[in-house]
Amino acid sequence: IAGITQAPTSQILAAGRRMTLRCTQDMRHNAMYWYRQDLGLGLRLIHYSNTAGTTGKGEVPDGYSVSRANTDDFPLTLASAVPSQTSVYFCASSDLAGATDTQYFGPGTRLTVL
Amino acid sequence: GQNIDQPTEMTATEGAIVQINCTYQTSGFNGLFWYQQHAGEAPTFLSYNVLDGLEEKGRFSSFLSRSKGYSYLLLKELQMKDSASYLCAVRDSNYQLIWGAGTKLIIKP
Numbered sequence: 265i266a267g268i269t270q271a272p273t274s275q276i277l278a279a280g281r282r283m284t285l286r287c288t289q290d291m292r293h294n295a296m297y298w299y300r301q302d303l304g305l306g307l308r309l310i311h312y313s314n315t316a317g318t319t320g321k322g323e324v325p326d327g328y329s330v331s332r333a334n335t336d337d338f339p340l341t342l343a344s345a346v347p348s349q350t351s352v353y354f355c356a357s358s359d360l361a362g363a364t365d366t367q368y369f370g371p372g373t374r375l376t377v378l
Numbered sequence: 379g380q381n382i383d384q385p386t387e388m389t390a391t392e393g394a395i396v397q398i399n400c401t402y403q404t405s406g407f408n409g410l411f412w413y414q415q416h417a418g419e420a421p422t423f424l425s426y427n428v429l430d431g432l433e434e435k436g437r438f439s440s441f442l443s444r445s446k447g448y449s450y451l452l453l454k455e456l457q458m459k460d461s462a463s464y465l466c467a468v469r470d471s472n473y474q475l476i477w478g479a480g481t482k483l484i485i486k487p
């Protein structure tokens with residue numbers, strides 16, 4: 265059982281390029297989330313999905329898009345990367361029907377936009 | 379606005395006890411979480427409080443006072459492996475987690 269996997273582990277990207285960060289979970293959780301983590305700031309929610317087929321905007325959605333075609337996968341796309349999108353990106357999932365709805369995190373993708 | 383405050387950094391000695399405080403101002407409250415994050419790794423779940431009082435889990439305990447907008451994480455019998463950042467997060471009325479910036483805990487021998 266892997267839990268949540270993310271790919272790639274790290275990436276250096278030229279500004280203006282398109283990039284998709286992948287996230288897959290095998291826990292059959294209904295909810296999935298994308299966060300970015302920057303030094304000195306708390307985790308900030310980019311987009312979320314409460315169930316397959318639905319998505320919602322978080323605190324910092326501009327420049328990012330997501331899709332949720334099935335329960336397991338939740339890719340995050342940067343249509344045209346900018347240097348301010350340099351960050352560590354974490355995908356998480358949770359069981360909304362669970363007692364605490366605890367979020368469990370993937371290992372992260374370290375993205376550098378030059 | 380919504381705000382979660384934690385100390386930026388704390389230092390403690392191996393074998394000792396340390397208390398990490400978290401104060402919050404959020405639109406609504408639907409639970410408070412503590413996570414541990416080692417450098418370069420993902421956050422991992424430590425504890426959850428939704429009612430006032432103390433929740434104990436081995437060497438770690440977490441306390442909540444909803445009326446004061448206050449929580450703390452208590453770590454006992456500190457070990458070197460406890461050197462990490464500790465993140466406080468509150469679930470708000472929209473059922474989203476609002477995160478503090480984290481407290482970096484340095485353990486000295």
